[in-house]
Amino acid sequence: MMAIIELCDLVYTYPGVSKPSIDGVSLTIEKGEFVLITGPSGCGKTSLCRTFNGLIPHFYQGELKGQVTVAGQNVTGKQTFDMAKHVGLVFQNPENQLFALSVEKDVAFGLENLGMSREEMRKRVDWALNLAGIYDLRERSPHEVSGGQQQRIAIASVLAMQPEIIVLDEPTSFLDPLSAEKIFDVIYKLNQEQGITVVLVEHRLDLTAKYTNHLIVMDKGKICLEGNPRDILCNEETSRIGVGIPKATLLYKKLKTNGFSVNKQTPLSSDELADQLLEALNK
Amino acid sequence: MSFFDGLKFRKVSSPIHNLDPRIKFIYVIAIFIIAIVFPQMLPLIILFLIQLPFVVLAKIKKQWIRSLRGAAFFAGFIFIINILTTFFYNDFTLTALNVENALAMTMRFVVLFESFSIFFLTTSSDHLGLAFEQSHVPYEFAFAFTTAVRFVPVLAEEAQTIMDAQKARGLELEKGNLLKRIRNYIPILIPLIVSAIRRSLELAEAMESRAWGAVKKRTNLYLLRLHKGDYILLGITILLMVVAIYVSFFVSIPLISDLLNPSVL
Amino acid sequence: MGQNGAGKTTFIKHFNGLLKPSLGTVRVNGVETTKTGVATLARNVGFVFQNPDNQLFSETVEDEIAFALKNFGFDKETIEKRVTWALDFLSLYQYRKTSPFLLSGGERKRVALASVLAWDPETLVLDEPTIGQDHEQKEKLRQFIIQLQAKKKTVIMVTHDVEFVAECNPRVILMRAGKIIANGPAKDILTTPKLLEESSLVLPQIAQVFTKLAHIGLPADIIDIDEAETAILSKAKEKKHP
Structure with missing residues (x-):
């Protein structure tokens, strides 16, 4: 096994805030794993995701201490656009991460930024659209499709950059349960068939616990519990923190x-x- | 809002829709110039008729007619104003020539509206943004344009929700004097601005995560390439210009009122 | 309940006159909504929107809560009393002088709720109250709904959170393509797979378990975890001492 994400004694504080949002986190994620991170609102899980591609500290500034190594890169020494090739981030609100007027143009956005040739881009875009199961939507406007479809466009658009890791921050909280299940199926398939490392942040363990054998519970900026969900969900500590079993x-x-x-x-x-x-x- | 309906893009596939927006824009500008140069009725009618095949080819008859109907109000307004001013100016008399001139003014508006309507009905904003990008407009501007087009309906919807939320808390927008009425909009404006800022931050975050700014020269999934149709349209445009220039210098244009009056001939 | 675009939000906006029917009638407390304004109807029907950021605008939490009370013309003394009551009821008292924009998502949601509860409407309409909420926040919300019910308030909630609905156990109205396709106890509706699938919903987990156990003689219409426990234990006892 090879570690693809390694955090060492990470402490991060947003600018203008006194309390650190990440407070001494050390974590190793192996290549090809499906990792689930959960914890109450404000526990630092979103901030943690932002360190994986350098949004923290490059976009958010603030004070970062400790080591973040992702896909062999020292994140603090790299720009977010360098990391984008290795780590794809999918956010909670589908509406605010799609900006083009057609689906395929949105999926191509990252590749255009990388200056990829048109032929290669076409191939990658079609490949990503197919994997996300939205090839039929490619000429539609992202604004006129359903929330579930929008979220799949967002997945396809990071997938097109062929990252080794996909990080999804509560990707289904705006979706109905059936659309949510479909999203999780897509992600699981990417993990199983393409070998992409998946880091999923979720409150809804009822829909997601079955996909993983590496569950991380965070609280107050720290990792409280980590391991197999079968053990962790039985642990009294998990309920005490306020995780929905x-x-x-x-x-x-x-x-x-x-x-x-x-x-x-x-x-x-x-x-x-x-x-x-x-x-x-x-x- | 049929007037604006006539400018709203509808997704159809037709030879006109597939034309390069840059060439279409040149064509519209040419028509614009010609319509301004000729004050006479006859050439304006011809200009109007020349464009009808485009409407048929683009399969936008229904929307186009609806938009013309919407424009009819403005056309009528222009006609009446023209007639009235000449009527008062000429000591309360009207000649056939006066009527024809007023009609020509109206026709000019109709022709301008007709060509703009064809342009906007057959050009997606996506295509337009692309045209910007590939006309050496800096990418940031083209991106700002498409993003604006993309988010205007989202913000409009949001404004409606905010208005509903505040009305549900007893806010009455139409209450009070003018100053009070303006103040009534504060509870709507603040959430709208806050959410727009929040939205733009999230947008920026998503852009960063998708390698925004990675290379100086970004590439583009689509390439606007001139096809046969574009050359044909360009040919038509040049021909129209040449004919128009020739006619304006060497041909005296007869008045319709004279043509209708056999005694002059 | 129902999938996005089923018309739920459009439907509930008729309850306080934000939308008026183009055909048919809507009566709130016996009064036709077409005959009166939103400001009057809203006195009886409080509406909490999904996203608190769509309504927060004041400098302090206190002002935010007082906004509606001022609009409805309460006197100063009453306003002060009601604001204090609402702050206490939603444990926001410590934030009364804080800007609502500095609070966390869950807290902002509570401010929005407090700002509506303050005028003590008889009916409370909650649009997607559980979106983006963690387990503990949802549990607080559920306790809060129980308290409102104890005060004889009517609570109407739009949601597709099946687990939350299973816990609250209300009457469920299921909508699809602008129509009501089912109307009855949560216990009946949340255990009918066909109805749920049509609405892009899934069975709550307990119901999923019991549909698979129905053929060995356990009831299929269980959504409550305590009921589930009792049913299984008694079945096991039956087995031991037939």
Whole structure:
């Protein structure tokens, strides 16, 4: 295994603020991993994402201490546009990250900035559109498609730059559950089939916990818990911090305290729990 | 708002839509100049008729007619003002020539509107932005243009939501004297400005994350290349100009009122 | 509930007269909305929009909350009383002199809520209150809705957060393409997969589990976690001592 993101004793404070938003974070993410970061609002997870491509400290200024190494690059020594080739960021609000008047032009935006030749660009754009499942929308205006589709355009537009890492900051909070699931499916496929390292920031663990075996819980600028979600979601500390435990996991825990044990690993999805219950009740 | 409808781009595929916006713009300017140069009715009618095939080719008959209907009000206004001024100026008499001149003025407006309408109905703002980019306008300007076009409807929608939110808190915009009425808009303007700033920050963040400013000379997914149609339109434009120049120097243009009056001939 | 573009927001804007029906009638407390203005209707129907930034504009939180009270013509003493009450009710008292723009997202949302609650409307309409909210903020919101219900207020909420709805267990009106396609207890609607799929929604997790357990004799219409626990435990007991 090879580390693709390495943070070492990271402390970051936004300009004009006294309290650091990231307060002593050390973290290693391996190449090809699907990492889920969660934690209450204001816990520093968004700031952490911004350090991955250098938005912190280049765009936001402020004071950064510690080491950030992403895809072999020392982020503080590189410009954000250098990092953009390695790390793609997808933000929460789909509306504010699309600026062109046609979908394919939006997807090409980053490549145009890199000065890529038209032929190569065409290939990359079509490839990214297909992977995100929006090839049919390529001539539409990003403004007139649904929120779920807009978010897929945003994914395609970072994908086109063929980054090793894609970081998504609460990409589905404006979407309905079915569109959200479709987005997660797209991301999971990118991780599995293209080997892209995924860092996903989410509150909705009920929809996402099943995709990962590396869950990070943050609170007050620190990493509090890190490891397999099956362990972490059972940990009392997780509930204390205020992380929403998926209902299936919660039900499993409740049953267990009542002496009804299925003696299996903690379920992360309704399917897993249903199977365990079926087996236990049919015994 | 049928008048503005006539200037709103609709996505259709036609030979006219596919023309290079730069050439289309040159054509519109040529028509503009010719229409200004000739004050007579006859050439203006011809100019009007010449453009009809474009409307048919572009498959925009319906919108175009709607836009003309919208412009009819302004046309009528121009006609009446012209008639009235000549009427009062000539001691309350009117000749056929006066009417024809007023009609020509009106026709000029119609021709100008007709060609602008064809241009905007068949040119997407995307295409227009591209034309800017490739006419050596600095990219920042072209980008500002397309971004503005992209976000105007978003901001308009947002303004509506803000207005609803404040009305729901008992704000009555139409209440009070003039000063009070202006002050009533503060609760709408502040959230709108704050959100526009927030939006632009997020936008900047997204642009940075997509390698904005990586190389000095950025490339473009689309290339505007002149096709056969563009050369044909350019030919037509040059021909029109040449004919117009020739006619204005060497041909005396008959009045319609004379043509209709056989006794003069 | 319903997918984006189903007409939910358009629909609820008829409740305080922001929109008036082009056909048919809307009556609020027996009064037709076409016969009166938003300012009058809003006294009874408080409206909290999804994004607090669409309404915050004052220099301090206190002023923000007093804005509507002034518009409705309350006297100074009442305004002061109501503002203090609303600040307390949403635990914002410490921020009363702070600019709303300096607060965090969750706090701004609470200021927006307080600014509407302050005039004590009988009905409260919440548009997408859970978007971007973490677990704890949602739990606070739920507690707060329970308190309002205890005060006999009517609460109407637009959302596609199925888990939150399962916890609140309200009456659910499902909309699609401008029409109401279902109207009934959350327990019935959130356990009907076909209806939900038409609305781009999914079953809440507990319901997902129980649809898969229905064939072994467990009820399929469970959305509440405590009910789920009881049902499974009694089924297990049945198994042990038939």
